[in-house]
Amino acid sequence: MKNKTDHKNPPASVISEGTERARPILHQHAHEIQPYGKIAKLPIALDQQACATSVELLNQILADTITLRDLYKKHHWQVAGHTFYQLHLLFDKHFDEQSELVDAIAERIQLLGGISIAMAPDVAETTFIPRPPRGREEAPVQISRMLEAHEIILKEARTVAKQAADAGDDGTNDLLVSQVIRTNELQVWFLAEHLVDVPLVRADIAKAVASGS
Numbered sequence: 001m002k003n004k005t006d007h008k009n010p011p012a013s014v015i016s017e018g019t020e021r022a023r024p025i026l027h028q029h030a031h032e033i034q035p036y037g038k039i040a041k042l043p044i045a046l047d048q049q050a051c052a053t054s055v056e057l058l059n060q061i062l063a064d065t066i067t068l069r070d071l072y073k074k075h076h077w078q079v080a081g082h083t084f085y086q087l088h089l090l091f092d093k094h095f096d097e098q099s100e101l102v103d104a105i106a107e108r109i110q111l112l113g114g115i116s117i118a119m120a121p122d123v124a125e126t127t128f129i130p131r132p133p134r135g136r137e138e139a140p141v142q143i144s145r146m147l148e149a150h151e152i153i154l155k156e157a158r159t160v161a162k163q164a165a166d167a168g169d170d171g172t173n174d175l176l177v178s179q180v181i182r183t184n185e186l187q188v189w190f191l192a193e194h195l196v197d198v199p200l201v202r203a204d205i206a207k208a209v210a211s212g213s
């Protein structure tokens, strides 16, 4: 007669019997299929040297864009003061828009046959944007920090856009002009206006008289 307990708790080999083909193959390792810095050319009718140059320059802009994106999230979480609510929302909106740029730049690098920088340590080693402190900063300091980061990216993007156009890489030029430059310029406007020192409620007559207006 069959033991009731054995039937309820069959051995592991019985439970897994017949599932060999359905089991995931874990802990796999192999050599990389493409080393970083090398180009695996795709048939996009673009010179390999032009692809390699764009990939290298775009990776710098990518590292800086990832850093600025993360600055926005840091400041979204840590902002303080009477403008908390609007800045909290604005910083997150800009974070989302920067995330879209990160994806567009990274995918441009891949379709050029290159490899996108992706992980935080590689971004930290590459970016030109100064590292912020771990602690919280006042809103004007947060905004100043991000304005400086935007300007670093805008400067790079304008230079690389021109180089890409000269090399015949119109796609990279278009990405930089239509998306990277325009998005960053608009975000600069929304940030910079928060640093204009105007009265909140009562007009400053003394200053108006002094300036002759």
Ligand SMILES: [Fe+2]
Residues within 6 Å of the ligand: 076, 092
């Ligand atoms: Fe949030």
